[in-house]
Amino acid sequence: MKQIVDFHIHSPFSRGVSKNMKISILAAEARKKGLDIIGTGDVFHKQWNQYLQENLSYEVDGLYSPSKKESNTLFIATGEVEDNEHIHHLVIVPSLKTGIEIAIEFEKKNKIKLSRYGGRPRVNMDASQLVDLVREYNCLIGPAHIFTPFTSIFRENKYSSLKDCFKESTAKVDFVELGLSANSAMADKIKELWGYTFLSNSDSHSPKSSKIGREANVIEVDDVSFSSIQKSLEKGKKSKIILNVGLDPRLGKYHLSFCYKCRRRIVYIHNPSKIYDEKFIYFEKENEKQFMISISARKLRCPACNGLLKLGVNDRVELLATTNKKNTKRPPYFDSVPLVSLISKGLKIKNPDSKTVIKEYNRLIATFENEYNILLNASIEEIRKENDYVGKKIELMRENKLEIIPGGGGNYGELV
Numbered sequence: 339m340k341q342i343v344d345f346h347i348h349s350p351f352s353r354g355v356s357k358n359m360k361i362s363i364l365a366a367e368a369r370k371k372g373l374d375i376i377g378t379g380d381v382f383h384k385q386w387n388q389y390l391q392e393n394l395s396y397e398v399d400g401l402y403s404p405s406k407k408e409s410n411t412l413f414i415a416t417g418e419v420e421d422n423e424h425i426h427h428l429v430i431v432p433s434l435k436t437g438i439e440i441a442i443e444f445e446k447k448n449k450i451k452l453s454r455y456g457g458r459p460r461v462n463m464d465a466s467q468l469v470d471l472v473r474e475y476n477c478l479i480g481p482a483h484i485f486t487p488f489t490s491i492f493r494e495n496k497y498s499s500l501k502d503c504f505k506e507s508t509a510k511v512d513f514v515e516l517g518l519s520a521n522s523a524m525a526d527k528i529k530e531l532w533g534y535t536f537l538s539n540s541d542s543h544s545p546k547s548s549k550i551g552r553e554a555n556v557i558e559v560d561d562v563s564f565s566s567i568q569k570s571l572e573k574g575k576k577s578k579i580i581l582n583v584g585l586d587p588r589l590g591k592y593h594l595s596f597c598y599k600c601r602r603r604i605v606y607i608h609n610p611s612k613i614y615d616e617k618f619i620y621f622e623k624e625n626e627k628q629f630m631i632s633i634s635a636r637k638l639r640c641p642a643c644n645g646l647l648k649l650g651v652n653d654r655v656e657l658l659a660t661t662n663k664k665n666t667k668r669p670p671y672f673d674s675v676p677l678v679s680l681i682s683k684g685l686k687i688k689n690p691d692s693k694t695v696i697k698e699y700n701r702l703i704a705t706f707e708n709e710y711n712i713l714l715n716a717s718i719e720e721i722r723k724e725n726d727y728v729g730k731k732i733e734l735m736r737e738n739k740l741e742i743i744p745g746g747g748g749n750y751g752e753l754v
């Protein structure tokens with residue numbers, strides 16, 4: 339059977355996370371989205387874990403249902419850990435109880451109090467030690483948002499291969515998480531990653547429809563259980579990921595390279611008529627690669643403010659690329675835009691979470707069951723009958739023809 343899963347979210351105990359991140363709200367929003375399973379996030383945080391145990395009921399092998407039965411969406415224990423090189427890793431855990439056992443072991447081994455770090459613990463171990471430890475507890479683990487500029491394995495001047503980072507434990511890495519600013523085609527430019535399962539997760543800090551499930555994985559499982567999920571995420575030929583649904587990478591907030599100080603984004607065009615404007619810096623496309631290398635070597639400064647330039651995900655991938663062949667074994671990746679963003683654009687309302695937008699969102703959900711069904715399956719004609727603008731945009735989305743102003747430097751991209 340098919341299951342749609344978003345493995346990566348955060349709890350209110352992590353920095354910058356909405357207070358509304360509660361089981362009842364998450365469960366209701368996940369149902370509208372069409373998520374069958376959602377990660378609990380922050381499972382190594384004792385108070386959040388306690389809250390989860392009080393508000394979830396054990397269903398079957400590693401999966402939990404909301405105690406008040408707000409929806410059929412199930413929860414799976416997941417958490418993110420930062421290693422001693424500021425690299426984030428996503429861990430999928432067999433049970434809430436195991437999450438606490440691991441947290442206690444982190445504290446013992448590192449002689450630290452995890453509560454210091456909020457929802458995402460920082461441990462005094464390198465990536466290989468971390469992998470070894472959580473694998474002893476039968477967890478699945480992989481580096482999170484692998485290309486983001488500050489806390490990822492492949493960030494500028496950090497690692498350029500999994501092997502350099504995980505050393506003799508590389509074989510134990512189960513998957514890599516692409517992050518919002520990348521998709522499968524981009525990551526497959528690195529030949530080493532071809533054999534690895536790609537996960538696309540929301541990394542959401544809010545339960546709003548614009549955030550949770552903006553990325554998800556469609557997987558084939560024998561039954562709904564931790565062991566079946568574990569099996570379906572296996573590497574290579576055995577992987578049963580059918581589809582990655584992800585934010586169009588251009589919408590991600592770290593897609594383009596940027597100035598660290600003024601946050602202008604860098605675009606490469608032929609014969610630019612100006613060097614910069616309010617939002618962008620323009621470099622000659624002819625010398626694109628040279629610019630990327632100079633940025634990486636810190637040899638180039640912002641022409642607008644003299645600030646330090648930093649590589650975005652797109653340029654970082656270009657510098658890491660080892661092949662331009664297509665990985666024909668990779669499951670398809672659907673570049674998407676959250677439904678609320680389409681609705682708000684159609685209504686010319688800036689805030690995708692405003693009342694009017696949500697009202698229209700709920701109306702469409704009532705007609706078409708859930709959001710993924712609208713984005714992926716529903717007939718364009720039927721959608722256009724309900725909302726002409728949204729229908730037209732989804733038609734373009736399915737053909738990969740949406741016009742988007744790419745994001746960067748912490749600013750999300752924008753639909754044109």
Ligand SMILES: [Zn+2]
Binds near residue numbers: 418426482
């Ligand atoms: Zn992270």
Ligand SMILES: [Zn+2]
Binds near residue numbers: 601643644
């Ligand atoms: Zn600048």
